[in-house]
Amino acid sequence: MKKLTFLLLITGLFVLPGCKDYVDEYVTYTVNEPVFMSASEFRSAVDMEGPKPIEKQGKIVFYDEYLYISQPEKGIHIIDNRNPSDPRNIAFIELLGNADMHVRDNMLYADSYVDLVWFDINDPAKPVLKGRKEEVFPEALPLTENGFGIDYDKFADRGNKVVVGWKTVERKELVRNYKPRWWSWGGVTEDAMYNFSAKADGGSVGVVGSMSRFAIYQDNLYTVMNNMLGIFDLSGETPVKTGEDIYVGFSVETIFSYKNCMFMGTPTGMIIYSLEDPLKPERQSMITHVFGCDPVVVENDIAYVTVRSGTFCGQDANELIVVDVSDVKKPQHIVTYNMKNPKGLGIDNGTLFVCDDGLRVFNAENPSAIMYKDNILAHFKDIDxxxxxxxxxxxxMIAEDGIYQYDYTDVKNIRRLSRLPIGK
Structure with missing residues (x-):
């Protein structure tokens, strides 16, 4: 009787007239298609030039009285900051695809989309290109600012080319949408018919800002790109990649070196890796928060994390989170403070600086009392x-309209020293 019922069911499935399991329809959508440049043209587009106006804010590094400012995807501005009251723009390195950089022993290391490039900066006014490692950041892509998706198929077929931009295109495609059915798409089998409940078993180093994706510890440069951690040995004349990239996940956005650990900011939390063996980082812990953009800095075993909302950052949370990391295996949340829309931050000897509604300065000696009136040291508004x-x-401080500098020798009387303009 069981076999007869099975045969009748199978027969019924194939004799139903005009029964279609799908619907075809056209859909229209917008996508970012990659713009390519030949690898040879891309890698020859490096030039050392005189000073140029800074057109857009980017990452910052300070080394030996000079500031290095990335202009996203264009290059690096070099600022003589020996007199912070009168900084001077002295040189520009044209470097396509630059976003991040770091300095060690008078050598400037910078990304250039898929490549790592380095320069001798013994004379900062006359940087010298020393070398390039190709395809060490194979998934690096230009920024998109329109919220549309990326055509990854065309990116994957780039061959001996580099993606240097995007063009927005509208497409119309025929899509087949299958109707739901109660049988398995793997085929109608006797077991599937009768066993619905079956289950499967299963040296001298620069100082970087908090938004940096480059960090240096001992002789190694650590880079985070998307979900991967890369390590480069800097002990010789040429950086050497120490092995395969390490998957850390969570779309890491920032990295901060403290003691023998790396603190990584992600959209969902802070990850801590031990560098007890510098070439074999080991994950110690993760503390999570609501989804949002997330840089981190650490001082005296206290980590300060900002979370902000925004187009590409997630939810509406805007917070400063304070965490005790004296035990990196078991970080302990101390307190969370509401903010307006915090971005980068820094701390020096108990004084905390946060880019939020301008620039806010706090006495953080007691992390649980940062927002007490007496601990709010200054608030400079009307600056992004x-x-x-x-x-x-x-x-x-790098802002949308300039590089601002402040003297905080007297934290109760912080005064502005200068502003170097950015933009038109």
């Missing part, structure tokens, strides 16, 4: 700050 570097009583 992006990131900061506090160093030797001078705060360097």
């Amino acid at each position: 700050g992006f990131d900061v570097i506090p160093f030797n009583n001078v705060l360097m």
Whole structure:
């Protein structure tokens, strides 16, 4: 009787007249198609030039009294900052696809889309290109700012080319949508008919801002791109990639070196890796928060994390999160403070600087009392700050319209020293 019922069911499935399991329809959508440049043209487009106006804010590095400012995807501006009251724009490195950089022993290391490039900066006004490692960041892509998806199929077929931009195109495609059915798409089998409940078993180093994706510890450069951690040995004349990239996941956005650990900011939390063996980082822990953009800095075993909302950052949370990381295996949340829309941050000897509603400065000696009235040291409004570097009583802040510098020798009387314009 069981076999007879099965045969009748099978017969019925194939004799139903005009029964279609799908619907065909046209859909229209917008997508970013890659714009390619030949690898040879891309890699020859490096030039050392005189000073150029800074057109857009980017990442920042401070080294030996000079500031290095990335202009996203265009190159690196070099600023003589020996007198913070009168900084001077002295040189520009044209470097397509640059976003991040770091400095060690008078060598500037920078990304150029898929490549790592390095320059001798013994004379910062006359940087010298020293070398390039090709295809070490194979998934690096230009920024998209329109919210549309990316045509990854065309990107995957790039061959000996580099993606240097995007063009927005509208497409119309025929899509087949299958109707749901109660049988398995793997085929109608006797087991499937009768066993619905079956289950399967199963040296001298620069200071970077908090938004950096480059960090240096001992002789190694650590880079985070998307979900991967790369390590380069800098002990010789030429950087050497130490092995395969390490999958860390969670779309890591920033990396901060503290003691023998790396603190990584992700859209969903802070990850801590131990560098007890610098070439074999080991994950220690992760502390999660609501979805949002996330840089982190650490001082005296206290981590400060900002979370902000925004087009590409997730939810509506805008917070400063304070975490005790004295035990990196078991970080402990201390307190969360509401913010307006915080971005980069920095801390120096208990003074905390946050790019939020301008620039806000706090006494953070007692992390649980940062927002007490007496601990709010200053608030400079009407500035769209992006990131900061506090160093030797001078705060360097990059904002949408300029590089601002402040003297915080007296934290109760912080004063502005200068502003170097950005943009038109």
